[in-house]
Amino acid sequence: MPDPTTPPPEVGALIAALDHTDIGISVFDRDLALVYCNKRFIELFEYPAEFATPGTPLDSFLQFEGGRSAYGPRDDQMQAREWIHPARRPVAQRVEVTRANGTQVELVRRPLPDGGVVTTYREHARASPDLVVPSISFEGLMLALDYVTDGFHVWDVDDRLVYANARVQKLNQAAGTPLRLGMTFEEHVRDRVAAGQVPDALADPEAYVAHRVELHRLGGRSLTTRTPGGRWVLIRDHRLPDGGTITSSQDVTELKRVEQAYRDSEQRFHDFVNASSDRFWETDANQRFTMVVDTKVARRFPPVSQLIGKTRWEVIGRDPEDDAHLAAHKAALEAHQPFRDFRYEVPAPDGSTRFWRVSGVPVFDEAGTFTGYRGTSSDETEFSQELARARRELQEALRQAEVANRAKSLFLATVSHELRTPLNAIIGFSDLMVNRVFGPLGNRHYEGYVQDIQVSGQHLLSLIEDVLDLSRIEMGQIRLRLGRVDLRSEAQSAVAMVKARRGQQVAEILVDIPDQFPPLSADARLIRQILINLVSNAAKFTTADGHIRVAAEVDGDGVAISVADDGIGIDPADHGKVLRPFEQADNRLTRRYEGVGLGLPLTKAFVEVHGGALSLDSAVGKGTTITIRLPRERIAGPEEGLQAAAADR
CATH class of the missing domain: 3.30.565.10 (Histidine kinase-like ATPase, C-terminal domain)
Incomplete structure (x- = not known):
């Protein structure tokens, strides 16, 4: 006759499967006595191994928690009752709590038809002590797993399905790939590929099936795959001691979104860095470089190796006390002031000069103590050379313009002098004729013509005088x-x-x-x-x-x-x-x-x-x-x- 305390083979496989999950599980009956808990539950709360024995009263857990003040400054037993084991509450509940040691735990509680309660616990950290496997009824264990939000498949040593929780069954039914007890793992994978539920398999279905079956056979592997609806699922295969396999599936869409946002943010920052400056640097409290990062592929001078451990003055090769520009910058640094666009020159071994522009901010620790500077540097050598070239070209253009202007002024002066001599003669003779110095002209029309000649000559002479004055001004001869x-x-x-x-x-x-x-x-x-x-x-x-x-x-x-x-x-x-x-x-x-x-x-x-x-x-x-x-x-x-x-x- 079989021992009634020994679980049937199906239950044993299921218990082994649950002990390989990342989720803690506990089941208490209506009298607040432990019916079942998996390894993760004991590990998560660091309970003594004997607490995993079925029948352990809830008060034992509460007294243990109260003795080590695990739930913060309030009354420990009351705190524990409130957010860990409210077994008497007949309603489903989801709670996220922070323990005194800083870990965060998500609890999902659901009442059972017999008056008990099943609770799942999930946190970020893990522990792995070896604990005792308890006994539990097959029906109770299946009911507990049906309340878990992750999916579970259990495959026997021949890789045939012996169990799937409600979560997995529901998802596969909706996808048109219903699960059948006794089906092989490969049949399950082929069903999902044929139904178009695996976007990663569209390019080469057979290659995907072979790869997925091989990962499952090896065990201890995991992969992240995408659903047709755009969700991301993390699938893990764990080998069981009896040769079977448990496959868990967890929706990690939100985690993927966060990871992508982090990568986008990191790439965005990287792009900003590459677009903004040539170098990022950090100095200690003594103004010596402790970190320098080149953001550009091109080699810069001075190289990073020549900066670490040196001050900016040592890199430049000049005493700031001998240079007013450097002295003012050093004074600002000693006063721990932020600075922007400080420019300086660094002589290179080949005799050339590199031009740098730097900006920085002071850094202080939590106590307010100055610890150094952080900042950016830009190599402006090419820009400075282009600017100098443009200045030389502008100066040459100005010189040529001045030469042309002087030539023009000289031409105006020469022409004006040449015009003024005969013009004075015309005006003088017309004046004699207007005043009839040598007698009448003989015809009254001539008198009007002579007056026109005189007025026009005076106007032209005035214009020539203005041109002469202008040429004198432009030549600086006034x-x-x-x-x-x-x-x-x-x-x-x-x-x-x-x-x-x-x-x-x-x-x-x-x-x-x-x-x-x-x-x-x-x-x-x-x-x-x-x-x-x-x-x-x-x-x-x-x-x-x-x-x-x-x-x-x-x-x-x-x-x-x-x-x-x-x-x-x-x-x-x-x-x-x-x-x-x-x-x-x-x-x-x-x-x-x-x-x-x-x-x-x-x-x-x-x-x-x-x-x-x-x-x-x-x-x-x-x-x-x-x-x-x-x-x-x-x-x-x-x-x-x-x-x-x-x-x-």
């Missing part, structure tokens, strides 16, 4: 002939000259300069030309019924001279243009007026020769005000003269 200049008198002369040239078609011009205005220490010819140019310009672009005002005042900065009109004005976008030689504001109104665009540029140059500045305030339809500011040293005479002028204003 020299001031300083003298005492009566600004009010010069302004009145300029106004009279402009009125004489333009006849009756001229706006009202007011000279608003006091009689006692202090004389200027300036070049009289240039001041006169400045005033003529400004008044002439204002009269040219102001209608006959308009108004022009010439004013001057003394303030704390020196002398301010202004010419304001209410003429057509200048678009602000053209302000810079009208101050450049041979350029004019590009609008339909200005095209009606004579001139080649030299008046304002020459005026600006004459003002700057005196150490002053010219400013323009104008808008279309609102007139124009041009202000000239001369420094205080351009005021001649005693200080009281200046004060009197200011008081008169």
